[in-house]
Amino acid sequence: MSKQTTPVQTQLDWSAYETSNSFGFDSFGGFGESDAAPASGGGYAKAAAVCMGKRHCQRKDKGVMCPSYRATDDEKHSTHHRAVTLKAALDGELGEHPFLSKELTEAMEYCVSCKGCKRECPHGVDMALLRVEAMAQRWQQLGHVPLRERLFANTPRYAKHLKMFNWVGALRKRMPLIAKAMERWLGIAAKRSLPKAAVRDFISSQPRSVAVTEGTREVVLLVDTFSNHLDPHIAQAALEVLQAAGYTVHIAQPAAGERALCCGRTFHSNGLIDEARAEATRLLDALSPFAERGLPIIGLEPSCLLMLRDEYHSLGLGERVGKVSNAAVLLEEFLAREHDAKRLNLPFKSISGKVLVHGHCHQKAFGAMPAMEKVLKLVPDLQVAFIESSCCGMAGSFGMEAEHYEVSMQMGELSLLPTVRAASEETLLIANGSSCRHQIRDGAAREAQHLAQVLRRALD
Numbered sequence: 001m002s003k004q005t006t007p008v009q010t011q012l013d014w015s016a017y018e019t020s021n022s023f024g025f026d027s028f029g030g031f032g033e034s035d036a037a038p039a040s041g042g043g044y045a046k047a048a049a050v051c052m053g054k055r056h057c058q059r060k061d062k063g064v065m066c067p068s069y070r071a072t073d074d075e076k077h078s079t080h081h082r083a084v085t086l087k088a089a090l091d092g093e094l095g096e097h098p099f100l101s102k103e104l105t106e107a108m109e110y111c112v113s114c115k116g117c118k119r120e121c122p123h124g125v126d127m128a129l130l131r132v133e134a135m136a137q138r139w140q141q142l143g144h145v146p147l148r149e150r151l152f153a154n155t156p157r158y159a160k161h162l163k164m165f166n167w168v169g170a171l172r173k174r175m176p177l178i179a180k181a182m183e184r185w186l187g188i189a190a191k192r193s194l195p196k197a198a199v200r201d202f203i204s205s206q207p208r209s210v211a212v213t214e215g216t217r218e219v220v221l222l223v224d225t226f227s228n229h230l231d232p233h234i235a236q237a238a239l240e241v242l243q244a245a246g247y248t249v250h251i252a253q254p255a256a257g258e259r260a261l262c263c264g265r266t267f268h269s270n271g272l273i274d275e276a277r278a279e280a281t282r283l284l285d286a287l288s289p290f291a292e293r294g295l296p297i298i299g300l301e302p303s304c305l306l307m308l309r310d311e312y313h314s315l316g317l318g319e320r321v322g323k324v325s326n327a328a329v330l331l332e333e334f335l336a337r338e339h340d341a342k343r344l345n346l347p348f349k350s351i352s353g354k355v356l357v358h359g360h361c362h363q364k365a366f367g368a369m370p371a372m373e374k375v376l377k378l379v380p381d382l383q384v385a386f387i388e389s390s391c392c393g394m395a396g397s398f399g400m401e402a403e404h405y406e407v408s409m410q411m412g413e414l415s416l417l418p419t420v421r422a423a424s425e426e427t428l429l430i431a432n433g434s435s436c437r438h439q440i441r442d443g444a445a446r447e448a449q450h451l452a453q454v455l456r457r458a459l460d
Helices: 042-048 067-072 079-090 102-108 116-120 127-142 147-153 155-174 176-186 225-229 232-244 265-269 273-292 302-309 320-327 331-340 361-365 369-376 402-413 416-422 434-444 451-458
Strands: 218-222 248-251 297-299 328-330 353-358 382-386 428-431
Touching (some): 067 402, 116 127, 147 176, 147 265, 155 225, 155 265, 218 232, 232 248, 297 331, 302 320, 328 331, 331 369, 353 416, 361 369, 369 451, 402 416, 402 434, 428 434, 428 451
Parallel strands (some): 218 248, 297 328, 353 428
16 A cells, blocks of 8 residues: 555644654664654654564563453554554554544554553553543544444443433343343443442532641542442542541642532543543642642542543643643552651551452552552551553453453453452452442452442441
């Protein structure tokens, strides 16, 4: 096929990749003229060209990357093949509409945005972010966003109404024909359960302002869409743990009259960049005053909180991102840091027994797992073990999609689900990711808890 290179107007900010020497070009060998970054795509093209064919993504030892390669044992579902195909698309080798091409669609199909490659690849290929841009370009060339992707992306906008439709999930479970119809019409896997919303969300029960107790340290609790509407008991547990430790806790709130805050993850993951940017702007408006004061911003859902530290830098939102990013920490990171600084005072009682921990991919990619271990070991007599696993397979909406259900379960069956099934009923299970808990529930018929719930249970 002859080259048909057309300019690519990227929707994300790839300027960090414009200075090619910052990413090791020409310094590792094997990156000659024939392997140079594509001429079209600017920083985006250079980000794809960060892959230099080391093929660490095609290993199956410890680590996260690459979940789809581990499950399928097929090179075309590896980070390396995705990068090569994306470079070919940007080089004009895949036709006039490369983002609609069969080659690129198949290459990107099983990417679960685990961020493992960003941490474990020797050159730090950020395939998750490359995939988001490719998806945004695909919708632009297609001329519309498909219904299912819009449905998943817009979860934050209709989340407050989900409780009114819990009966649909219950009826669907009792009547397989309804599940089959939803699979045919919406592409939602018939074998997958639907999330169940709480009767009352967390944010609506909280005061808009909190009196600061003299002499206490102030912190901000950022409650994401999932913790707010699906699992408010997790947010409540985190609040009680922080209060028991003596902190004055501010709950991040939207402007008066607006719906609850959201990081924009669901929009971003589905390639709706403008909508993700709008959500991020609302969140920055709410969090920036706290960040300016130097207050820690504590999150519960790894994929949401860590978006502030990572993807927000690609949304072109200015200097505020840096300040909020520096203040953003997961609950376990904050507690571990406070413990190291000898400022943590939590009255834990003894819990004899074992806890199995499954780390969310983003917790692993951003190095948060040691903090999990440190905090859990503060609970007397608790035996802590970590499941050596890659992605659980759910990965947001990936495991909900009919065409991805089987490979989603294959990912879970590599190590996570068998380990959970083999655990005794008395063993506590911890999975901080909402998607991970969903996969464990569907694949092993067990209920996993968030770290915050286990810590609250251990409070004396």
